[in-house]
Amino acid sequence: MRLTVNGEPRDLHSPPLTSLLTALREELEITSPKAGCHQGGCGACTVLVDGEARRSCLLPLAAVDGAAITTLEGLGTSDNLSSVQAAFDEHYAAQCGFCTSGFIMAATALIDRTPKASREDILTALSGHVCRCTGYIKIVSAVEAAAKGDVHPERVEPSFEPEEAEVLIPGSPA
Template structure:
């Protein structure tokens, strides 16, 4: 099968690349677009280091042929922050020491972001289920779970403040 042009929306920008059928989404992100946040770990879908959001859902990008996601929307960890302003999840990871070596951190943040986008009030079990596909060899997971729960609380508090402000107007 010959190479073909693939168009994606990556971090809010339309992007194109010429891809072989064997080119993975991870390879496209790293090698064609220079986005190094998603890590190449096991290359078998087992570690979660390459997790990105594909049309809003967390996926391991090392297993997805990029030609199969033509026209999709991809969000990487680089596309989360607003300039220098970190997201609530990123801030919580910093505040709760949820990183050590940092290799798993982008994938963990993407899985946590997807969870909080669909469930603003997760239970501890929801968090552990959401990150179960992400392997961390350093933290013991406790700081990560704590950070995600703290991010959920921040997000709810911020939304409450926004609702109050809108109601006051």
């Protein structure tokens, strides 16, 4: 079976009834789609199939043979984030991060099909996605900002390079 994944043609050898999620993660080692529930209930595995948001855990490989798959890895880079990614950063819309790629893929598909998506459109489109950390408000605000084009990638802080930490031991000479 052959897929175009993030613009690159890829041959797959997993059995045809393997879920797209398992094939992406375990054969192609593309790990942004998360295996949350394997039953379509959480939305953490959402990817774009020919531009439309789909749960990758519910699609057998045989059903997507020849399709173009986009995962989070195919949206932007850390130096050049997509508008939804930049909005998530600016609005602190990720906490533990497990649900984030699914939300970003669903939001990307929504803005693609409904460029001026309202808050209600956003709530409806993201209704199948579960986040156990943020309480959703920041996520919805981020998507709302991205839908309005109110995104400021220049505000995204460059990746953090930790320096060697200074170790202070109480009681030791300064």
